[in-house]
Amino acid sequence: MSGTGRTGGGRGRLGSTLSGLAVAVGCVLFLGGFAWGAVVYKPYTVPTESMTPTVHAGDRVLAQRIDGSEVHRGDVVVFTDPGWGNMPMVKRVVGIGGDKIACCDKGRLTINGKPIEEPYLQTKDPASGNDFTADVPEGQLFLLGDERRDSLDSRVHLDDPGQGSVPRSAVQARVDAVAWPLGGMIGRPQAFAPLPGGVSSPGPLRLQLGVVAAGAVLILLGAAYGPIAARSARSARGKRDKVPAGVH
Template sequence: MSGTGRTEDGRGRLGSMLSGLAVAVGCVLFLGGFAWAAVVYRPYTVPTESMTPTVNAGDRVLAQRVDGAEVRRGDVVVFTDPAWGDMPMVKRVVGIGGDKIACCEKDGRLTVNGIPIEEPYLQTAGLASSNDFTAKVPQGQLFLLGDDRRVSLDSRVHLEDRGQGSVPRSAVTARVDAVAWPLGSMIGRPRAFAALPGGVSSAGPLKLQLGAVVGGVVLILVGAGYGPVAARSGRSKRNKQGKVPAGVR
């Protein structure tokens, strides 16, 4: 009986150790994921409807802190520029230094260096702009458009400026990766720009960070629940083994 009791006690202690380990690892993942995201991402509130339907006015977005040199065509970026009002704005990069941007070709699409670009994210499907335009993007600059080309005050408005409506890469402070509220959706990289030199930017670490947070929560809940269950199971087995059969007295 004493040997069996020690075995059951050992199982109980093992269960408690596993429970504590799961909770500890879960806390590390949960807190680490949050801390990592806080360092890499910044929240912004989108001020206008110019990026509808990708993001709407009032949406809270998560934008990865990046250097302007990392920006690629197709990225949705946060930037500030005195010529645009010197307040944080959100637009999509459609051209980089050296690109020739033109609109619209016979099917209503935007062209970059003569290549038609499919833009499924546009509010007005099949029409890249309500007005025709051309621009040559200076080196070190970015050409930016909104996804709702009917209302967006973007590079087209500033075409007569010295930089052909573009802004310097240094004006970019972050790249939008997801809508946090109210949609809770990721913002992907458009495939159409991938065929152009330089391709598109790689995905940010947000999914990995969310995975760490969710995994941490699961481990904490499982670990916290397993300890008491294992302890009750051990006590139940000991109680059953300690009972004296009715016929033996």
């Protein structure tokens, strides 16, 4: 009986050690994931309905802090430009330096003569209510809202020197997800992928969420070990106490 006790005690100590290790590692992952996210991402509140149905007015989005040189066609970006009111705005990049943007070819936007399918648009209406063309200067971006009927975007600024475009340096972040109300990730439109430069790679948000989730699971498992081990020990003692006297 004494040998069994020593063995049980050894198992208990090992279990306690592993439990503490799981909680410690879980805390590092959980807090580290949040800290990583805070460094890489910044929350924004979308001010208008110009990007519906992708994001709506009042939605809280998570935008990855990036340099303007990292922007690709199809990205939904947060930018600030004096000519647009000098306040943070959210629009979709449809053209980059050197592109010729035109609308509409059978209701579709064209980039360098290539018609672009835009499944993120609000309705089956044309890609723009008014026809237009624009040559995007090098180092500039041409931006449109997904709600083309009401969006005040590059089309409003076509008479400006940059033909409605803004400098890449105006971009502060790229929107990766709608955080509240829960709306999920914002994908990269594959219609832009065949064009030179392709589309942006996914941001690290999914990985960060996975790290946080793994940390939470380890913390819960480690914390649950104590009550489970105690219940198991009580059960074992109860069984030993029921053994008839003289039975070994």
